[in-house]
Amino acid sequence: MAGGPSLLDSLFQRSLEDLIKGLRLYVGDESTFISKAVDEIRREIKSTDQQTKATALQKLTYLHSIHGVDMSWAAFHAIELSSSQSFNFKRIAYLAASLSFDPSTTDVILLLTHQLRKDLSSPNPHEVSLALHTLYFISTPDLARDLTPEVFTLLNSNKGSTRKKAIAIILRLFELYPDAVRVCFKRLVENLENSDPAIVSAVVGVFCELASREPKSYLPLAPEFYKILVDSRNNWLLIKVLKIFVKLAPLEPRLGKKLVEPICDHLRRTGAKSLSFECVRTILSSFSEYDSAVKLSVEKIREFLNDDDPNLKYLGLQALTIVAPKHLWAVMENKDFVIKSLSDADANIKLEALQLVMAMVSEDNMAEICRVLINYALKSDPEFCNEILECILLTCSRNVYEIIVDFDWYVSLLGEMSRILHCQKGEEIENQLVDIGMRVKDARPELVRVGRDLLIDPALLGNPFIHPILSAAAWVSGEYVRFSKNPLEIMEALLQPRTSLLPPSIKAVYIQSAFKVLTFYLHYAISTEEVISSASQGVADIMHGAVQENSQFVRAGLVAENDSDDGGLNHRMLHRPVRDVSVESFEDMAVAHDWLSSTSFKGEPITEESIVNILNLVETTLGPLAGSHEVEILERSRNVLGLVELVREELPGYLVKREEDNDKGQRKTHEMIKLIAEAFSEELGPVSASSQERVPIPEGMVLNQSLNDLDAICGDFELHIPTSFSLGRSISSEKDDVTMSDRQGKEEFEPTESTSLLAEHRKRHGLYYLQSQKKESINDEYPPANDLKTGENADDKADDLIKLTEQSLFPKKKTNQAKPRPVVVKLDDGDGPFIPIKKVDSKDDLISGAVRDVLFGDEATASSSRTKKSDKSSSKRRQKDKLDIDKSSGPKEDSKFMENSELENANLRRSKRHSRGKEKKHRSNAKDRDEHEEGDKQKVSHHHGKHKSRQRAEGALTLAAQSPVIPDFLL
Amino acid sequence: MIKAVMVINTLGKPRLSKFYEFQPAEKQQELIRHVYAVLSNRPENVSNFIRSLGSIFGQDTRLVYKHYATLYFVFLFDNSENELAMLDLIQVFVETLDKCFRSVCELDVVFNYSKMHTILDEIILGGQVLETDSVEVMKAIEEITKLESTTSASTLINKSIPSWWAR
Secondary structure, eight states, X not given: OOSSXXXXXXXTOOOHHHHHHHHHHOOSOHHHHHHHHHHHHHHHTTOSSHHHHHHHHXXXXXXXXXXXOOOGGGHHHHHXXXXXXXXXXXXXXXXXXXXXXXXXXXXXXXXXXXXXXXXXXXXXXXXXXXXXXXHHHHOOHHHHHHXXXXXXXXXXXXXXXXXXXXXXXXXXXXXXXXXXXXXXXXXXXXXXXOSOHHHHHHHHHHHHHHHHHOGXXXXXXXXXXXXXXXXXXXXXXXXXXXXXXXXXXXXXXXXXXXXXXXXXXXXXXXXXXXXXXXXXXHHHHHOTTOHHHHHHHHHXXXXXXXXXXXXXXXXXXXXXXXXXXXXXXXXXXXXXXXXXXXXXXXXXXXXXXXXXXXXXXXXXXXXXXXXXXXXHHHHSXXXXXXXXXXXXXXXXXXXXXXXXXXXXHHHHHHHHHHXXXXXXXXXXXXXXXXXXXXXXXXXXXXXXXXXXXXXXXXXXXXXXXXXXXXXXXXXXXXXXXXXXXXXXXXXXXXXXXXXXXXXXXXXXXXXXXXXXXXXXXXXXXHHHXXXXXXXXXXXXXXXXXXXXXXXXHHHHHHHHHHHTXXXXXXXXXXXXXXXXXXXXXXXXXXXXXXXXXXXXXXXXXOOHHHHHHHHXXXXXXXXXXXXXXXXXXHHHHHHHHHHHHHHHHTOSSSXXXXXXXXXXXXXXXXXXXXHHHHHHHSOOOOOOTTHHHHSOOOTTOOSSSOOXXXXXXXXXXXXXXXXXXXXXXXXXXXXHHHHHHHHHHHHHHSOTTHHHHHHHHHHHTGGGGSOHHHHSXXXXXXXXXXXXXXXXXXXXXXXXXXXXXXXXXXXXXXXOOSSOOOOOOOOTTOXXXXXXXXXXXXXXXXHHHHHHHHHHHHHHHHHHHHTTXXXXXXXXXXXXXXXXXXXXXXXXXXXXXXXXXXXXXXXXXXXXXXXXXXXXXXXXXXXXHHHHHHHHHHTSTTHHHHHHHHHHXXXXXXXXXXXXXXXXXXX | OEEEEEEEETTSOEEEEEESXXXXXXXXXXXXXXXXXXXXXXXXXXXXXXXXXXXXXXXXXXXXXXEETTEEEEEEEOTTSOHHHHHHHHHHHHHHHHHHHTSOOHHHHHHOHHHHHHHHHHHXXXXXXXXXXXXXXXXXXXXXXXXXXXHTXXXXXXXXXXXHHOO
């Protein structure tokens, strides 16, 4: 580091322009140039020469703002320079401060208080303006408190430009220092009546912001805003006033009657698109019950839609979206345009149109609209394609599939969506497939069919976006396998070689499903056998011969098998000879047999050969997985293999009833399989998200106790959690051994408190933890599943769509549905996730509390001046109130306080209303009230109690106050 | 209120940025990059609004932009502003620049960094629209320029040396 900046340094200092030029000419890495420049600046900025310092600061500000260079270290230099006599330097300093100071962390800000105060009261309006700008950006609660008096003075400045700047900044002071409201609010309101529209506009801008936080407090100002709405011709101003009224309208129903006419007038009169759009938006969102106004707005919307400007088209569609829920006819009228817009070049317009199309959906036209939209999705760009899919999924699942009547159709639609090339909505489709499976019993056969089609297509496995859907398909096929026409086929699909492309979690679902299918298959084999034998015993007379034949044959077969070495696995069709009879009797008995009757699989009875085949298949594909590193895969494949082993033990002759079995009843394996099958056939229903909460806490269980102490004990275990570990005996021993020893080595390396470190490390080097599978380039020997049919003309399609929807969009009379809507299981307490009630920001609370206070105080002073009371007492009272606010730190007390002030407010309004007719009575009222205030002053601690007694005294009044307050401001 | 103003060139280099709610420098750069990524993907002759900006800006932030030659002018704001009015405000800003620099081009914007801020500050203060008449803005700018030249007259000599000596 060089000592101080020499004279030479300041002589040959590069100006900002030089710096920019240098940056532009510099070839190579920009950051090296910048860091050099910053080093230079660090030296220069310490200069005692103001010019040098200013230039350095200017350069630094530039680098900070454009290139993101840190300049927090230079905060003090900026403050130093701000006291310069030169306007230019002052400007540079203030700009640096406003662009770089962070009010929450820059601690030198307070040093600026004095300088800001000086500049705020400077005679030079531009210096004042600089100070105001800076104050906005850097103000802290302390700064706001200290400078409120200066800004308050500026609110009355005789220079219009200064005054409006002071108004614009007042919002920030209110936010940071709510007590500023008490000081400034009155003057702010007075500025509403200024003749300069720029000043009024600034005030209205402030109120627009305030009202968007807590509109209630500003209702009393409605008459002022109304006056502006009627009188003003300034578009900027009118837009802001409309924005305020949108906030106020829901609070005061009678505002509508008063406002609709002037708004419509503006709408008819104005040529400014911005204002007319704002009028339209205001009417549609807040005053949609006034039909004539809505009609006028819809006319305007049509003008917008027919304009060449895409901006207006877009906003027109947006306005239609606002109106759609209440006046669907407005959308219907423009439906041609909406549908054409689906193929617009502008993504905004397309999206808006899509929303509108979905708004037009009803039970009757659902299928057609979805069909058309899917066709659009097939040939649009990926992004919009997914938007379409999302919209369909969202609309159809709304309110537990309220709109869907034909679930078979919907399920096959889901299947079709999965095959769309760009489909990235895998998770949503997954959820819905499973959800429908659980909720809608009648849809299960179709679900299984769709699931099968998805599972057996090997091409789909190559697309990671579809994996979640495949997971759902696998789950459905396993869970509801009894509806499958061919479980063997599903089994093969679940175990096909390309499943190696799946992520482990989904692969695990596949294996579990394979387990279910296998169990089902074996169980089915046993049951049919039982049915047949019981049937044969039951109808012995008829069947006798056949059974005889059968058993003879079997015996012969057994002998033959025994002869030819059991290792040879003699695959003989055991049932062939009795097939004719057994099928018939099976049909009979199946009715009686509950479980069997519910299955769709009614093919040929299962042969031992097919069982052996399926067992072989399972063993060859799952065998290698029994040594997998993924716990889920490992465990589940071991389950399946265990079952296979069990069954194999009793092969051959698995299905044949041996003589010795007759006494013992069923065989061990049979019983086992039955048990498993029963476990699997238990119904899985939807579970409410809140059901966990309803589980009673067992006695003696302390849930609130801190578990930190456990860390000491569990610390060791936690170490293992992040790494996936294998419990299996190493089957593919070589590989396993290597990884095991690897891991041990790693663990030795890692310090004991490494869990967090490890997590961090993974986060940083996440790249290296990616699945190697994903990296592998998959050579896709299968053709892509969904070839796009290209060459179709988009416009043609649009016309088709219009024709198609021509009939369907108009609500038809309900035709008799061929199929009644199946039962959809719903939970009593609603399915939606629990949404916590939004808490109002306490800061806004404080502001609005203060505002109410001032508004109330405002009128109080007005009335007290009438009764010739000195202002002093009211200002004293204000201070008392301030105390009160300070004391009531808790939100509860605060709200109580506000209720009180509201009550008083209401009383006041009430009394004001009375005063119209009876001036005298009002006066006595006011006096009365002042007396009460005196009382309040004396007994601040009994504040609430006092009010209560008054409540009792003025029973009628408070009744009126408690029911929604309806002030008469506009009448 | 208006949340931010950005001027970005068509290659993604920021030329001016002002955030009306404090953002750390890295976050500013990130936001600018994000906006540029959105804008650069949009074709010509489409609407000038972007509604879905993602969570990065907070829920109801909207964006209006206008593309002039090599520059994007971008205003970010919340729902207490009117979209078309913001579009007009961009127009006012650019008009003022045009008057100030006599047919403005990107180079003017690059080299007159602090003047850009001065102009913008006359139009917007603390996220509130202050002035919508470019004539008025120009008046203020001229006054400020005069003020600067008079107060820095004493340092003029000092400054003129390096400008011809340095290179």
